[in-house]
Amino acid sequence: MIGIVAVSHSARLGEAALELALQMVPGGGVRVDVAAGAGVDADGTPVLGTDAVAVATAIDAVAADCDGVLVLMDLGSAVLSAELALELRASDVPVRLAPAPFVEGLLAAVVAAAAGADLDAVAAEASGALAAKSGQLGEADDVAAGAGAGTADAGAGGADTGGADVGEASEDAVVRRVTVRNPLGIHARPAALIAEAAAGADVRLRRLPDGIEASAASLTRLLALGARRGTDFELIGRGPGAAEAVERLAALFDDGFGEGTEEARGEATESVRPTPGGGAAAADTGAPVAIEPGAVLRGRGVSPGRVAGPVVHVAPPLPEPDAGTVIPPDQRDAEVSAIEWAAVAVADQLRSRTAQATGEARAILDASRLLASDPELVSEATALVRTKGRTAARAVWETAAAHEQALVALGGRMAERAADIRDVRDRIIAEILRVDMPGVPDREEPFVLVATDLSPADTATLDGGHCIALVTEQGGPTSHTAIIARSLGLPAVVGLSGALEIAEGTAVLVDGERGTVTVEPGEAEVASARAASTVVRFDGRGRLGDGHRVPLLANVGGAADATTAASAHAEGVGLFRTEFCFLNRVEAPTIDEQVAAYRGVLAAFPGRKVVVRTLDAGSDKPLPFANADEEDNPALGVRGLRIARRNPALLDDQLRALARAADAESAEVEVMAPMVATVDEAAGFAERCRAAGLDRVGIMIETPAAALLAAELFAVVDFVSLGTNDLAQYTMAADRLLSDLGELNDPWQPAVLRLIGLVGAAGRAAGKPVGVCGEAGGDAALAPVLVGLGVTSLSMTPRSLGRVAAALDAVTSEECRRAADAARGAATAVAAREAAARVLSETGER
Ligand code: PEP
Ligand code: MG
Numbered sequence: 001m002i003g004i005v006a007v008s009h010s011a012r013l014g015e016a017a018l019e020l021a022l023q024m025v026p027g028g029g030v031r032v033d034v035a036a037g038a039g040v041d042a043d044g045t046p047v048l049g050t051d052a053v054a055v056a057t058a059i060d061a062v063a064a065d066c067d068g069v070l071v072l073m074d075l076g077s078a079v080l081s082a083e084l085a086l087e088l089r090a091s092d093v094p095v096r097l098a099p100a101p102f103v104e105g106l107l108a109a110v111v112a113a114a115a116g117a118d119l120d121a122v123a124a125e126a127s128g129a130l131a132a133k134s135g136q137l138g139e140a141d142d143v144a145a146g147a148g149a150g151t152a153d154a155g156a157g158g159a160d161t162g163g164a165d166v167g168e169a170s171e172d173a174v175v176r177r178v179t180v181r182n183p184l185g186i187h188a189r190p191a192a193l194i195a196e197a198a199a200g201a202d203v204r205l206r207r208l209p210d211g212i213e214a215s216a217a218s219l220t221r222l223l224a225l226g227a228r229r230g231t232d233f234e235l236i237g238r239g240p241g242a243a244e245a246v247e248r249l250a251a252l253f254d255d256g257f258g259e260g261t262e263e264a265r266g267e268a269t270e271s272v273r274p275t276p277g278g279g280a281a282a283a284d285t286g287a288p289v290a291i292e293p294g295a296v297l298r299g300r301g302v303s304p305g306r307v308a309g310p311v312v313h314v315a316p317p318l319p320e321p322d323a324g325t326v327i328p329p330d331q332r333d334a335e336v337s338a339i340e341w342a343a344v345a346v347a348d349q350l351r352s353r354t355a356q357a358t359g360e361a362r363a364i365l366d367a368s369r370l371l372a373s374d375p376e377l378v379s380e381a382t383a384l385v386r387t388k389g390r391t392a393a394r395a396v397w398e399t400a401a402a403h404e405q406a407l408v409a410l411g412g413r414m415a416e417r418a419a420d421i422r423d424v425r426d427r428i429i430a431e432i433l434r435v436d437m438p439g440v441p442d443r444e445e446p447f448v449l450v451a452t453d454l455s456p457a458d459t460a461t462l463d464g465g466h467c468i469a470l471v472t473e474q475g476g477p478t479s480h481t482a483i484i485a486r487s488l489g490l491p492a493v494v495g496l497s498g499a500l501e502i503a504e505g506t507a508v509l510v511d512g513e514r515g516t517v518t519v520e521p522g523e524a525e526v527a528s529a530r531a532a533s534t535v536v537r538f539d540g541r542g543r544l545g546d547g548h549r550v551p552l553l554a555n556v557g558g559a560a561d562a563t564t565a566a567s568a569h570a571e572g573v574g575l576f577r578t579e580f581c582f583l584n585r586v587e588a589p590t591i592d593e594q595v596a597a598y599r600g601v602l603a604a605f606p607g608r609k610v611v612v613r614t615l616d617a618g619s620d621k622p623l624p625f626a627n628a629d630e631e632d633n634p635a636l637g638v639r640g641l642r643i644a645r646r647n648p649a650l651l652d653d654q655l656r657a658l659a660r661a662a663d664a665e666s667a668e669v670e671v672m673a674p675m676v677a678t679v680d681e682a683a684g685f686a687e688r689c690r691a692a693g694l695d696r697v698g699i700m701i702e703t704p705a706a707a708l709l710a711a712e713l714f715a716v717v718d719f720v721s722l723g724t725n726d727l728a729q730y731t732m733a734a735d736r737l738l739s740d741l742g743e744l745n746d747p748w749q750p751a752v753l754r755l756i757g758l759v760g761a762a763g764r765a766a767g768k769p770v771g772v773c774g775e776a777g778g779d780a781a782l783a784p785v786l787v788g789l790g791v792t793s794l795s796m797t798p799r800s801l802g803r804v805a806a807a808l809d810a811v812t813s814e815e816c817r818r819a820a821d822a823a824r825g826a827a828t829a830v831a832a833r834e835a836a837a838r839v840l841s842e843t844g845e846r
Helices: 011-023 052-063 076-088 102-114 119-127 131-136 140-149 188-198 219-224 242-254 261-266 329-356 359-372 375-388 392-410 412-416 418-433 456-460 480-488 523-533 559-567 578-582 591-602 640-646 648-664 679-691 704-708 710-714 724-732 750-766 783-788 798-809 813-824 829-845
Strands: 002-008 032-036 068-073 095-098 174-179 202-208 213-215 232-238 296-298 300-303 306-313 447-451 467-472 492-494 507-511 516-519 552-556 572-577 609-613 668-673 697-701 719-722 770-772 793-796
Touching: 002 011, 002 052, 002 076, 002 102, 002 119, 011 032, 011 102, 032 052, 052 068, 052 076, 068 076, 068 102, 068 119, 076 095, 095 119, 102 119, 102 188, 102 219, 131 219, 174 242, 188 219, 188 242, 202 242, 213 219, 232 242, 300 480, 306 467, 306 523, 329 375, 329 392, 329 418, 359 418, 375 392, 392 418, 456 480, 467 480, 467 507, 480 492, 492 507, 507 523, 552 559, 552 798, 559 572, 559 591, 559 798, 572 578, 572 591, 572 793, 578 591, 591 609, 591 648, 640 648, 640 679, 648 668, 648 679, 668 679, 668 719, 679 697, 679 710, 697 704, 697 710, 704 710, 704 724, 704 750, 710 719, 710 750, 719 750, 724 750, 750 770, 750 813, 750 829, 783 798, 783 813, 783 829, 793 798, 813 829
Parallel strands: 002 032, 002 068, 068 095, 306 447, 447 467, 467 492, 552 572, 552 793, 572 609, 609 668, 668 697, 697 719, 719 770, 770 793
Antiparallel strands: 174 232, 202 213, 202 232, 296 516, 300 492, 306 507, 507 516
């Protein structure tokens, strides 16, 4: 076994790096010691520095149990101390000083050592540890250099990748095909699990279709593969223990490495076809079943809104053209001109779509158009026809595959363009074969688009078209589809197994909040969805008929949303869900990154109020960097403000970033915490905000506990905002994501209304504002009731502003109070709606 010594100037840095590294090898099996800092001063304060004697002692301690020792150092004099320690040590096992990055090198070395690699291999792993980061940041040359430098044998399996070394599996090899299923692909933790599961066996991973390989024992090579969700691999095992190791690895891939298993279920392999009929979480019977009218199918709601329309399927990708056909020489000219014409036609189509698109969609389309008219693509394809007699379609297919492989080999952002090449390839081939173009069909009427998943070019064509909602079989909250849907304001449900079994033309109602799709819904449901989806203009000033002001604000998740909200004349932002800026992050964002993200929102509302919610990570919105542990009841777990119990620095960094962003912009920044249940939590949060220089501090009322303590909470904060989505969930003890419990998760439930009333009364008594920022804030029928219960502002998706404004303009303060009393006094949600409607229609008649 190889042991490791980490030498750092700072004891805290050494311990933290060690903690990080040991997380990679939960099974242990590696010996690491830290020699860090230069003791403490007279006051007991740690002194920065390194001590050669301490390093030598650590080497000897580790050497006692090991066959070799690798030493990693942080900066300048750490290297000198380590060199001197080599003279001072008593042991005689081989010791190597690694010219490696301290943190990344330590992680890589620990994983390689735990997998049983020898000293050369552990040292090579540490030295090549920056390759993955360089690749991710697009420094292709560095990646190549790093990979080349690190091609030494990695002990258990060798570690030669970094090039297009497409190997063939020999006949005695065990080969299994697997797909990456977890949302974030092979990042450090899955890579460490792979190395651990393969320990002791010679197993390699071959990425498909390009054939780039990495040893399962090499953390750095695995990371450099840049594998994302959906990437296919062959696992190739050879020699003793290989079959068992390949099985262990296949199980890890199937399980999504224990991450995002809900998504992994949504993306079941073709052999597993969940039955869509009969409502939520349909059983797997392996055979398609007719979907009954009224059936409610459940996926994951990733972009809110309710709309109804007929289903249109995305045309499926084209099959691979036959490689066996050879065109006789005298017919090759016709094939060549078919390619040339098709490329021009596709470039033209993409050009006209580009002209209609805006922003990000325009950039994506323009890049695809340039690919379609790339002279090399066309000339290489025509050369294949002339020299080898390939059909036009086959020639385009092969040429595109070569271009795709070259991009993938470059890694980083370049590799992400591979999907665009495939998209353009399919469009040109469809044109050649005169079959339907794959992707989103053109329609003159509104439709709900249903697909396995959507390519970037598909989603880019949606803006300005007739698509009113998206439903996909694959994907999660951070998928491209989800992000585009939110930015276009299209309701979307992803991860809905069996969605493609809903026949084209079938009417469906899509609820992007609950994540449901109702097949052939009733007329009343359609009418209410239609009414909700009609956009009514808002003049930018919310008020009751008697002139009483009720500011109407917007809910946003980032700068793009904020721009949309500003153009819809929102009076400000009532809820900035900051976690939406970082959903796909494995590492916590830096303070600078946060400042940039927050300023993007603040800049859209100069001089206006922007209420920023601190990270609400956990439950339905897990953030990999904030929610590390599996929890049995995540909705009742460490989410929202509770994250700061375990990781106070995360909250303090965010507050620091917010204070900097607020200083740099003129928006009036207010900060609030999610998921507060006690007065102590609220007081502690307020204290930290004020220490960071943020003066206007509030909390969300999302738990019944907070609603009941509203009066006491107002003593320590400046305002509250009712998160009615969670308040209903926790009051009714009903998971807000379960469509079956939809009628319980209803803000019209009298129990919820009475809690809102308590908060409203406490707000009036304290003379402090009470906002609503849950979905209830955008319910035009409920708005007068909320105001009557004491709510002073409403925040909603910008599309609802006009309708809510119109509903409020039609009533007076007194009428709101009477409607609120009637609703609050009812025994059921249905009765509450009816009672409020009765009061308001009576007043409307007068
Ligand atoms: C709520 O719970 O009502 C709320 C606004 O927060 P979120 O929906 O983000 O949990
Ligand atoms: Mg909430």
